[in-house]
Amino acid sequence: MAFDMLDPYPEIRAGVLKLCERFDMDYWARCEREQRLATEFFEAMRDAGWLSVTMPESLGGAGLPFGAVATMMQAVAESGGGWTATTAVHGYLFGPHAIVVHGTPEQHERMLKPLVEGRERPCFAVTEANTGLDTTRVKTRAVRNGDVYLVSGEKVWITGAAIADRMMILARTTPIEECVRPMDGLSLFYTRIDRRRVEIRPIPKHGVETVASCVLIIDELPVPVEDRIGEEGKGFRYLLDSINPERIMVAAEAVGMGRAALQRAAGYAAQRRVFDRPIGQNQSVQHPLARNWMELEAANLMVFKAAALYERGMPCGAEANAAKFLAAEAAHSACRQAMLTHGGFGYAREYHVERLMRESMLPMIAPLAQNLALSFVAERVLGLPKSY
Numbered sequence: 488m489a490f491d492m493l494d495p496y497p498e499i500r501a502g503v504l505k506l507c508e509r510f511d512m513d514y515w516a517r518c519e520r521e522q523r524l525a526t527e528f529f530e531a532m533r534d535a536g537w538l539s540v541t542m543p544e545s546l547g548g549a550g551l552p553f554g555a556v557a558t559m560m561q562a563v564a565e566s567g568g569g570w571t572a573t574t575a576v577h578g579y580l581f582g583p584h585a586i587v588v589h590g591t592p593e594q595h596e597r598m599l600k601p602l603v604e605g606r607e608r609p610c611f612a613v614t615e616a617n618t619g620l621d622t623t624r625v626k627t628r629a630v631r632n633g634d635v636y637l638v639s640g641e642k643v644w645i646t647g648a649a650i651a652d653r654m655m656i657l658a659r660t661t662p663i664e665e666c667v668r669p670m671d672g673l674s675l676f677y678t679r680i681d682r683r684r685v686e687i688r689p690i691p692k693h694g695v696e697t698v699a700s701c702v703l704i705i706d707e708l709p710v711p712v713e714d715r716i717g718e719e720g721k722g723f724r725y726l727l728d729s730i731n732p733e734r735i736m737v738a739a740e741a742v743g744m745g746r747a748a749l750q751r752a753a754g755y756a757a758q759r760r761v762f763d764r765p766i767g768q769n770q771s772v773q774h775p776l777a778r779n780w781m782e783l784e785a786a787n788l789m790v791f792k793a794a795a796l797y798e799r800g801m802p803c804g805a806e807a808n809a810a811k812f813l814a815a816e817a818a819h820s821a822c823r824q825a826m827l828t829h830g831g832f833g834y835a836r837e838y839h840v841e842r843l844m845r846e847s848m849l850p851m852i853a854p855l856a857q858n859l860a861l862s863f864v865a866e867r868v869l870g871l872p873k874s875y
């Protein structure tokens with residue numbers, strides 16, 4: 488399949504949008520109201536093979552190029568599902584990437600097959616309350632004891648942990664004082680969540696209540712040595728492999744969400760009549776929406792530039808960070824404007840734009856905050872001193 492930045496993967500976009508037609512705005516509102524997983528959507532995506540698109544063909548995945556995955560997730564968000572929809576499947580696409588790249592054939596079979604077949608749910612446990620974005624400072628420890636590591640510590644915001652079978656977890660195996668660089672001495676494990684050793688507490692949150700994000704309190708969880716991915720002490724480097732693709736994918740999803748909000752705003756502005764004419768006839772209503780379109784489409788060019796670089800194995804850090812930054816800003820602005828365009832009705836759940844508005848805060852914060860994307864460009868592109 489050739490990559491065309493102007494029209495990336497049209498068949499994939501059309502196929503995913505078609506599947507998503509079965510899940511309208513009321514479906515997502517219902518899932519949110521009932522605070523339940525979008526099981527029907529998840530199963531439809533699984534049965535159509537979309538969960539395993541990034542997995543190697545040898546394991547039953549589609550082994551699709553990265554731009555195709557960004558296209559697919561953008562279509563999921565754009566269908567109106569927003570972050571509620573993408574969160575139902577996102578964890579399958581890049582969380583397990585370190586296993587694909589650094590796992591042994593035995594680990595591929597044991598860890599990836601159940602994901603390809605949709606039999607197990609993963610989660611991704613990196614963030615800690617007291618270290619924040621300074622990931623190399625994580626305090627969770629893994630102490631080797633014969634054939635197992637005993638893992639103890641606290642993680643926070645771990646999305647999907649309450650329903651996950653296994654977690655990808657970053658833990659320190661060598662005390663930081665004994666390491667040459669802070670990034671050394673961290674190891675990555677993909678292991679079963681034994682609920683007798685892992686207490687899981689959902690965090691009440693601002694949106695996407697369909698998949699809980701949780702605090703994990705881990706008390707001497709025995710993790711078999713064979714669950715370690717790659718070499719001991721190199722886990723942070725393995726994580727870096729998935730950082731750029733995840734940023735690009737989140738950016739693609741954000742553009743999709745912004746487009747969904749914009750489409751609703753324009754539709755409403757065209758039909759809502761006040762002072763005997765459609766509100767969209769007023770320039771003060773139509774101009775901000777036109778600006779939203781420009782911002783979203785400009786961000787999208789950066790998303791697919793970053794995706795094209797990544798697909799070709801070229802450096803893409805600046806573009807991936809820029810895409811995540813621009814797409815998050817453009818999506819948030821479009822969702823906010825969509826609410827304002829709906830006037831008082833924008834505040835009503837029934838019109839759905841308030842859900843998208845709440846969800847649009849997420850790409851501003853995760854997987855990394857906007858400030859850090861700016862710092863990356865300041866330091867790596869502009870050659871300014873590292874600020875953190």
Ligand SMILES: Cc1cc2nc3c(=O)[nH]c(=O)nc-3n(C[C@H](O)[C@H](O)[C@H](O)COP(=O)(O)OP(=O)(O)OC[C@H]3O[C@@H](n4cnc5c(N)ncnc54)[C@H](O)[C@@H]3O)c2cc1C
Nearest residue numbers: 611612613614619620644645646700853854855856858875
């Ligand atoms: C709904 C949700 C789901 C999540 N899911 C997961 C998950 O599944 N797995 C996981 O591991 N994590 C997850 N996260 C965590 C997320 O990745 C982090 O919240 C994010 O990386 C920010 O870290 P922090 O919250 O600790 O912010 P902090 O590091 O405490 O930062 C707080 C603020 O300070 C600013 N700041 C900090 N340092 C600097 C600096 N040096 N210069 C300028 N500004 C700075 C930041 O920009 C930010 O605005 C999730 C978060 C949310 C909200």
